[in-house]
Amino acid sequence: xxxxxxxxxxxxxxxxxxxxxxxxxxxxxxxxxxxxxxxxxxxxxxxxxxxxxxxxxxxxxxxxxxxxxxxxxxxxxxxxxxxxxxxxxxxxxxxxxxxxxxxxxxxxxxxxxxxxxxxxxxxxxxxxxxxxxxxxxxxxxxxxxxxxxxxxxxxxxxxxxxxxxxxxxxxxxxxxxxxxxxxxxxxxxxxxxxxxxxxxxxxxxxxxxxxxxxxxxxxxxxxxxxxxxxxxxxxxxxxxxxxxxxxxxxxxxxxxxxxxxxxxxxxxxxxxxxxxxxxxxxxxxxxxxxxxxxxxxxxxxxxxxxxxxxxxxxxxxxxxxxxxxxxxxxxxxxxxxxxxxxxxxxxxxxxxxxxxxxxxxxxxxxxxxxxxxxxxxxxxxxxxxxxxxxxxxxxxxxxxxxxxxxxxxxxxxxxxxxxxxxxxxxxxxxxxxxxxxxxxxxxxxxxxxxxxxxxxxxxxxx
Amino acid sequence: xxxxxxxxxxxxxxxxxxxxxxxxxxxxxxxxxxxxxxxxxxxxxxxxxxxxxxxxxxxxxxxxxxxxxxxxxxxxxxxxxxxxxxxxxxxxxxxxxxxxxxxxxxxxxxxxxxxxxxxxxxxxxxxxxxxxxxxxxxxxxxxxxxxxxxxxxxxxxxxxxxxxxxxxxxxxxxxxxxxxxxxxxxxxxxxxxxxxxxxxxxxxxxxxxxxxxxxxxxxxxxxxxxxxxxxxxxxxxxxxxxxxxxxxxxxxxxxxxxxxxxxxxxxxxxxxxxxxxxxxxxxxxxxxxxxxxxxxxxxxxxxxxxxxxxxxxxxxxxxxxxxxxxxxxxxxxxxxxxxxxxxxxxxxxxxxxxxxxxxxxxxxxxxxxxxxxxxxxxx
Numbered sequence: 001x002x003x004x005x006x007x008x009x010x011x012x013x014x015x016x017x018x019x020x021x022x023x024x025x026x027x028x029x030x031x032x033x034x035x036x037x038x039x040x041x042x043x044x045x046x047x048x049x050x051x052x053x054x055x056x057x058x059x060x061x062x063x064x065x066x067x068x069x070x071x072x073x074x075x076x077x078x079x080x081x082x083x084x085x086x087x088x089x090x091x092x093x094x095x096x097x098x099x100x101x102x103x104x105x106x107x108x109x110x111x112x113x114x115x116x117x118x119x120x121x122x123x124x125x126x127x128x129x130x131x132x133x134x135x136x137x138x139x140x141x142x143x144x145x146x147x148x149x150x151x152x153x154x155x156x157x158x159x160x161x162x163x164x165x166x167x168x169x170x171x172x173x174x175x176x177x178x179x180x181x182x183x184x185x186x187x188x189x190x191x192x193x194x195x196x197x198x199x200x201x202x203x204x205x206x207x208x209x210x211x212x213x214x215x216x217x218x219x220x221x222x223x224x225x226x227x228x229x230x231x232x233x234x235x236x237x238x239x240x241x242x243x244x245x246x247x248x249x250x251x252x253x254x255x256x257x258x259x260x261x262x263x264x265x266x267x268x269x270x271x272x273x274x275x276x277x278x279x280x281x282x283x284x285x286x287x288x289x290x291x292x293x294x295x296x297x298x299x300x301x302x303x304x305x306x307x308x309x310x311x312x313x314x315x316x317x318x319x320x321x322x323x324x325x326x327x328x329x330x331x332x333x334x335x336x337x338x339x340x341x342x343x344x345x346x347x348x349x350x351x352x353x354x355x356x357x358x359x360x361x362x363x364x365x366x367x368x369x370x371x372x373x374x375x376x377x378x379x380x381x382x383x384x385x386x387x388x389x390x391x392x393x394x395x396x397x398x399x400x401x402x403x404x405x406x407x408x409x410x411x412x413x414x415x416x417x418x419x420x421x422x423x424x425x426x427x428x429x430x431x432x433x434x435x436x437x438x439x440x441x442x443x444x445x446x447x448x449x450x451x452x453x454x455x456x457x458x459x460x461x462x
Numbered sequence: 463x464x465x466x467x468x469x470x471x472x473x474x475x476x477x478x479x480x481x482x483x484x485x486x487x488x489x490x491x492x493x494x495x496x497x498x499x500x501x502x503x504x505x506x507x508x509x510x511x512x513x514x515x516x517x518x519x520x521x522x523x524x525x526x527x528x529x530x531x532x533x534x535x536x537x538x539x540x541x542x543x544x545x546x547x548x549x550x551x552x553x554x555x556x557x558x559x560x561x562x563x564x565x566x567x568x569x570x571x572x573x574x575x576x577x578x579x580x581x582x583x584x585x586x587x588x589x590x591x592x593x594x595x596x597x598x599x600x601x602x603x604x605x606x607x608x609x610x611x612x613x614x615x616x617x618x619x620x621x622x623x624x625x626x627x628x629x630x631x632x633x634x635x636x637x638x639x640x641x642x643x644x645x646x647x648x649x650x651x652x653x654x655x656x657x658x659x660x661x662x663x664x665x666x667x668x669x670x671x672x673x674x675x676x677x678x679x680x681x682x683x684x685x686x687x688x689x690x691x692x693x694x695x696x697x698x699x700x701x702x703x704x705x706x707x708x709x710x711x712x713x714x715x716x717x718x719x720x721x722x723x724x725x726x727x728x729x730x731x732x733x734x735x736x737x738x739x740x741x742x743x744x745x746x747x748x749x750x751x752x753x754x755x756x757x758x759x760x761x762x763x764x765x766x767x768x769x770x771x772x773x774x775x776x777x778x779x780x781x782x783x784x785x786x787x788x789x790x791x792x793x794x795x796x797x798x799x800x801x802x803x804x805x806x807x808x809x810x811x812x813x814x815x816x817x818x819x820x821x822x823x824x825x826x827x828x829x830x831x832x833x834x835x836x837x838x839x840x841x
Contacts, residue, residue, distance in 0.1 A: 186725075187750045187751075190750060190751050192750065193751045195776060358770065371566045371572025371573075372572050377774060380774060385769070385770050386770075387768050387770040389765070391764055391765075391781070392759075393781075394780065394781030395757075395782070395783055396574065396781065396783065397571070397572055397573075397574060397781060397782060399778065399780045400773060400779040400780075402773030402775065403776060404776055
């Protein structure tokens with residue numbers, strides 16, 4: 001997909017930040033304009049009051065380049081990495097702040113404190129909107145704290161690391177993840193679980209674990225974090241256990257979607273449902289997560305992938321993801337699990353539920369074949385939901401499982417998912433239907449609220 | 463084998479009415495038809511499912527009926543088309559069968575044969591819709607295709623497992639239902655690893671068999687939960703290391719278990735059929751990796767309910783039927799586990815009775831006394 005550029009807009013070729021020996025890698029398929037000293041300064045002066053930065057934050061003059069341009073290329077084509085100049089200092093940058101539930105985000109100048117012990121500060125290059133952001137932005141059935149910087153699906157580069165961090169270094173290409181891996185607790189040590197006792201998703205917490213404070217502030221007042229990522233910001237601070245280091249050749253504007261939704265769906269199928277070649281799979285919900293689950297079934301060689309959605313307009317696109325048949329529950333007077341059981345001579349071998357609607361969750365369970373069927377629940381329901389079924393459905397040898405982030409351990413497993421994309425086993429471009437600049441981030445919310453598209457990539461550079 | 467092809471008149475314990483003591487009657491047992499076998503039952507034991515359908519409280523009642531489904535015997539004669547069994551074979555009749563042709567039988571996972579899976583409503587043979595038992599010309603109905611409270615019975619050959627003739631039938635007969643159900647729930651479905659923690663709900667014969675399975679698998683802690691504290695002492699023989707009586711605690715038992723195990727057990731096996739115990743059994747397993755297996759059969763109108771987050775937190779909920787054993791394919795290997803002393807069965811057999819006193823076995827079970835009562839059919 002061609003990226004569109006405005007004058008002076010260019011994606012920072014992420015490969016430039018790698019090597020202090022000044023060897024650099026060029027991404028052939030990305031057309032960009034090298035930043036030069038002159039245009040960096042120019043860009044800067046239109047966007048902020050540099051003297052005020054100088055005054056308030058006591059930055060040295062070399063640290064003026066604190067926005068999206070952290071690298072300078074001289075006329076000879078050599079690169080100097082000046083990112084390290086911001087290390088240990090507060091960075092002032094843009095963030096999309098949610099001041100109130102359900103109100104449009106406002107692009108504000110925020111201050112991002114340096115990373116403390118076991119934390120890293122990341123420069124976010126691309127981020128995408130996931131339904132969970134919307135859910136906590138609307139804050140209807142949830143505890144949510146405001147003002148908050150949302151966002152948890154993203155890709156970026158390490159700007160600096162805090163004390164005690166050895167596995168990451170400035171310049172590393174990373175995916176921040178809303179759930180982490182401390183590698184020490186019983187969950188991290190278990191082969192099966194990815195629900196780290198220390199770093200598992202916490203939607204209530206708006207501060208860093210280390211000192212229970214936020215690293216974001218505006219005029220000294222805290223702006224709260226969201227699930228430890230807060231990627232709707234040019235810079236963010238994240239616990240090192242929540243950062244997956246990935247192949248620096250992977251295009252960050254594609255693989256950013258692997259830091260949440262796509263991995264969630266893909267892993268639900270490949271790691272948990274585990275359909276065998278030739279089996280039948282039902283996928284409930286044909287949004288990005290459900291289509292990723294279908295993609296997983298396609299990769300696993302399922303013979304039938306039945307997509308269930310209340311929105312018939314999703315059916316056409318779903319074919320690209322391996323879906324072979326469609327069922328719209330609205331078209332039937334009987335429960336959809338009965339419809340599916342009839343279509344499949346007793347039920348599907350596997351089902352994956354990606355809507356979070358409690359009725360769909362029950363249907364997803366009851367539509368799998370007795371004797372061997374396995375249903376996997378992915379979508380998160382509202383707080384008061386009750387899963388209810390007749391116990392005979394279990395005694396008839398159906399298995400019911402739930403998954404979280406596709407059962408992927410973020411640090412250990414995500415790099416291999418990136419590799420699946422790099423070796424073309426997994427296709428990601430088809431998930432990306434829209435692109436927006438950061439300044440227009442609210443349009444991404446509009447698109448999602450209207451049910452348009454799958455993933456919208458938000459470009460953080462100006 | 464003078465009786466082949468002929469009606470046999472013999473003794474059977476007939477249940478004429480729900481909840482009334484069985485009466486030892488002379489019944490006529492017709493010869494086996496196509497795909498059927500007639501068995502001489504030598505030993506049988508009472509299992510709670512017999513009591514349940516005899517009481518017929520929450521179920522469709524069908525009387526008069528010959529109950530019994532846990533037994534060991536010998537083939538007396540075979541019907542047309544039966545090639546894998548012959549007169550003299552030592553067998554366990556099973557309340558669920560294996561046709562070996564349908565998708566379930568061909569699946570490596572399922573044991574729920576489309577043709578022969580348990581049917582508690584049916585009181586006749588599949589081939590002709592008739593009973594093989596009669597008295598004075600009137601039919602006496604079958605029970606789950608076995609009806610082992612009779613000196614002779616007729617079963618579908620898919621429900622009869624041929625076993626090692628060296629195996630003592632008065633011990634291994636308990637493997638044709640309850641013990642295999644519990645054992646398999648643990649070994650085949652819950653599959654605890656060595657050193658893991660297991661919670662067993664219900665310390666009757668099925669639960670103790672599940673505990674025995676956990677012991678065989680090398681579990682480090684086997685927590686037994688029962689409302690009847692008198693069961694705790696005996697449970698130690700089956701590997702149970704700690705006991706919890708829900709009556710002793712104000713909070714739900716799953717919270718008690720979670721507190722005892724730093725977040726929950728690795729595996730739980732539910733062997734009571736009480737719907738609240740089933741929910742507790744699920745909610746007491748550890749998030750991330752816990753697996754709960756439901757065994758006990760609840761009432762018709764019970765609903766299993768839990769907060770979906772309990773599933774999204776990576777707990778697995780499974781149900782099993784007959785320990786997921788395929789009767790013909792797998793039971794011989796369970797008998798072998800007993801023969802090589804990996805599995806102990808004597809500790810399950812707490813009482814012995816002659817056939818004429820079969821009603822005492824019902825009394826013991828209704829009072830919650832003992833585990834398995836061995837009923838000897840021989841004259």
